[in-house]
Structures are given as structure tokens and as C-alpha cells.
Amino acid sequence: MADKMRPQLLVVDDDASVLDILKRYLEKSAFEVLSARGGAAAIALMQTHGATIDLVVLDMTMPDMDGEMTFGELHGLQPDVHFLIYTGGCDNAALARLLATGFCSHLIKPTTLWMLERTILYLLSRHPRLLPTEAAPLPATAPAATVLLP
Numbered sequence: 157m158a159d160k161m162r163p164q165l166l167v168v169d170d171d172a173s174v175l176d177i178l179k180r181y182l183e184k185s186a187f188e189v190l191s192a193r194g195g196a197a198a199i200a201l202m203q204t205h206g207a208t209i210d211l212v213v214l215d216m217t218m219p220d221m222d223g224e225m226t227f228g229e230l231h232g233l234q235p236d237v238h239f240l241i242y243t244g245g246c247d248n249a250a251l252a253r254l255l256a257t258g259f260c261s262h263l264i265k266p267t268t269l270w271m272l273e274r275t276i277l278y279l280l281s282r283h284p285r286l287l288p289t290e291a292a293p294l295p296a297t298a299p300a301a302t303v304l305l306p
Contacts, residue, residue, distance in 0.1 A: 163210040163280055164188040168198040168226060169242075170218040178213070181269045186277070195221025199229050206234040211279060213272075214239050216246035224250040231259060238283050240276060 165187050169175050175191045182189045190205060192198035195218060202209065212230060216223030223246065227239060241254060244265035254260040263275050 162186055162188045164190065164205070164208050165211050165213055165276065166190045166192065166198060166201055166205075166209045166230075167213045168192045168195065168218075168223075169213075169215040170194050170220070171215075174215075177269075178272075182273065182276075185273050194218050195223075195226035195229065198226055199233070202230050202233045206237075209234065209237055211276060211283075212237055212239045213242050213276070216241060216243040216251065222246075222250070224254060227254055227257075227260070231257070238279055240279060242272065 163186070165182060167175060167178050167182070167189055168191075169178070170193055172193060175193060179189045179191045190201050190209070192201050198212070198214075202212075214223050214226060214230075218226070221229070223241060223243065230237070230239075237259070239254070239260045241251060241260050241262045242265060243251075243262075251262065255262060261275070261279055263272065
């Protein structure tokens with residue numbers, strides 16, 4: 157069960173190395189992280205942990221289910237969860253459809269892990285279900301060394 161002092165993220169990406177980097181970094185930060193290597197795995201996690209997931213970080217280009225299909229299934233299970241579409245490239249029309257739902261935001265890969273973290277914190281602050289009032293504040297400026305994520 158998630159520690160509600162730390163928001164819980166579901167991170168969905170088909171690239172195992174990206175999932176590992178994101179999970180390790182975000183867990184060292186302010187988050188509990190569930191990771192899924194594709195849409196089917198994400199659906200299984202949402203069915204089990206949906207009530208505790210605060211935000212989904214979703215890649216759009218995956219072989220088993222694309223991001224749009226995965227969004228549809230996950231959103232159907234937990235309609236009030238917000239999504240951060242975190243992808244390097246995808247069908248612009250599909251991305252536009254997801255953004256038009258009002259439940260998705262977008263961040264383009266590559267970016268620094270610090271920028272990803274700040275974007276997640278911003279999104280959590282904009283959705284009342286998500287950020288506990290006693291969460292530890294994070295630095296307002298980027299660390300001296302940043303990591304660029306593919």
C-alpha cells in the first residue's frame with residue numbers, strides 16, 4: 157500500500173532501461189512508483205492499485221498497446237486520474253485527442269529528470285486528489301548536475 161505522504165505514480169514505458177531510471181530517480185525524490193512495461197501491465201496495476209494511484213506517466217509509442225489505447229483503458233478504470241504523456245515522438249493527432257480530454261498533459265523526451273520531477277509536482281498541485289499537504293518541499297532550482305533522459 158502506498159504511503160499517502162508520498163504521491164503514488166504509475167509509470168508506463170516499454171523501454172526497461174527508461175523505466176528503471178525513472179523508478180529509481182522518482183523514488184529517491186518524493187514519490188512511490190509502480191512501473192509497467194506496456195499497456196497490459198499498466199491495466200493490471202490499475203485494477204489492483206487504482207484507488208491509490210495519483211498520476212500516470214505514460215509513453216505513447218509501445219508495441220503491445222499504444223498510449224492512446226492504454227489511456228482509454230486506464231481512464232475507464234479510474235476516471236479522475238490525471239496523465240502525463242511523456243514521449244519522444246508519436247502520432248500528433250492521437251496526442252491532440254488525449255490532450256483534448258482535459259485529463260492529460262504533455263512533456264517531450266528527452267528532458268532532464270529534474271524537469272520531469274518538477275512537471276509531476278506541478279500537475280499534482282493542480283489536482284486536489286493528489287498532493288498531500290505535508291509533502292516535503294523540493295528545491296526551486298535545478299541541481300548543478302542534471303541527467304538527460306532519452
